[in-house]
Structure formats: structure tokens, C-alpha cells
Amino acid sequence: MAECEGHGNREACSTCMYRNYKREVVFKKNLSPSDTQRRGSYRFYIPRPHAARFWPPANGGEVMITFYDVQMRRWPMRFRTSGGNAFLSRGWSQFVREKRLGQGDAITFYEVRCGQGTRFFMIGISRKDRVQILGAPIN
Template sequence: MTKRLFDKTLSKTDVEYRMVIPMDSLPRFRIPEGEFSKKVDVFDNNCCRWSFRCSKRKNDPHPKPVLSAGWIKFVKEKGLKEGDQVIFSVSDRDGAEDFNDLVGDSTKADGELRVKIMIANVSRDSRHGGGQFRQLMRYGIQFVRNRILFMVQFFSAID
């Protein structure tokens, strides 16, 4: 089941340096206790894989989470601009199967192109010797411009 995590209108900082994540959304990224960043893999509407780094400040009562390391390349590739709206959604799923089980779907409704990428399941990660994950978190990013809705989902395995 997918739920909206947060909406954001991209700022100049978001499109030029890093994307600031709302504080109340940080727990959903599940950065391990004692660590300050986590790699998040992204699959866009062309089934291309992107890697972002979700990080927070180390010694601050206000961690100010951001997406960096790969985010700006994604912004440039997708042509995102200041003022574009980004919608993040998250889905928790149990179980795991094949990492390459991607399914693409695009439909037109009332002249609006909707492109979404779904992943069936994720099971393999070289860091874990190919073992299966007990839980999968699926994140989705949507951005809207000129009546075109794009959806990107990114995934993070939880041991």
C-alpha cells in the first residue's frame, strides 16, 4: 500500500545543490542508528537506476536531512526546475523475489501522460551476499510540469 510521504515545491537549493527533506519524513528513510547517511537506489520511468545519498547532520539537534550524491544529476537529466512540484510516497512491503522484476506502465487519460514504474519485489544486494531482505521499503517520487505526471520509485532494503 502506497501513502504520500510529503509534497514539495523545488527551491533553488533543491535543484542546484541538494534536496532538503522535511524533518518529519526523516524516520521513513530509516538511516541506521549511529549512522548519518544511507544509499537509496532509484528507478526512473525508463527503468534506469539512480543512487542518491540520504544524509543528516551528525551533531545537531536538528538533523536537516537532504538527498545528495546523485540527486543533482537526476535533476539535470529529468529537466527539473525551481518551482516544479515533487511528491514523495512510500510503500512498505514484505517478502522478496527478483531484483530485476521491473514492470513499466504508461497510459494516457484525458490528454495527460502518466508514466509510472512498478517493481514487483527486490531480493538481492551485493552488500549482503545476495541474501534475501526481510522487508522492502519502496519510495516514489512524482514531479509535475506542463500537465505531465512522472513517477519514479526508489527502494531501500531493510535487514
């Protein structure tokens, strides 16, 4: 990630991000039971056409990627490729558990670019059968 122009910060800078940024949807997905299971592999498969946006394809490679939620909380997750598939592993189960995600909830992955070269990824959540603003339920 490139440094923030105004602060020299190598992390996503909420101060600069909200002034000058471009957000693009990478992909959206309604979560299936296997995406949110509490036992087993704890993997979230990323559709092949979108995987290269996160990291150049390399069969058998892995890298840690930090995603941000709408509150700018950091969520580090392992991005892996194996056998032509791409998926998130370490960190995904914690995200699912803490966000209380379930079957039918939808997530949207965004690529955000702000300033000159600063690039990071965000995850938005839409809950099944609940109205929300910025990921927070409205009662």
C-alpha cells in the same frame, strides 16, 4: 530490502509491484531555486518530520538509498543527516539535471510496499505549467 516473493529479486520488482502493492505519500514539495541550483552544495533538504521514513535518524550518519521514478529507473542518492537536518546529496544533482527540473516543479516521494516486506521509494514529478501522464509531458 526484502526479496521479491515470486522472483527472489532484491530490487524493486515491477512484475510483482503492479499486482499487489501499497503506495503511501511520504511528502510533496514544490522545488525552490536552492533545490535545483546547478552550482554549490547540490543538496535537497528533507523536512524533519519525514526524514525518519527514509532511514532512522542518526546525527552525522549517511546511507545510499535507491529511489525509482515512474519508469522504474534507479536513482541512487546519498541520504545524510547533520546538525539535525536531513538531506539528499550525491545523486540528487544528476536526477535534477537529467529530469530537467526547475523552480516550481513539484516532486512527490512515495513509500511503496509490495508482497511481504518488500519496501522501496519512488519519486513522482509534476512539471510547472505542463500537463503530464506518468511524468511524460503531453504536447
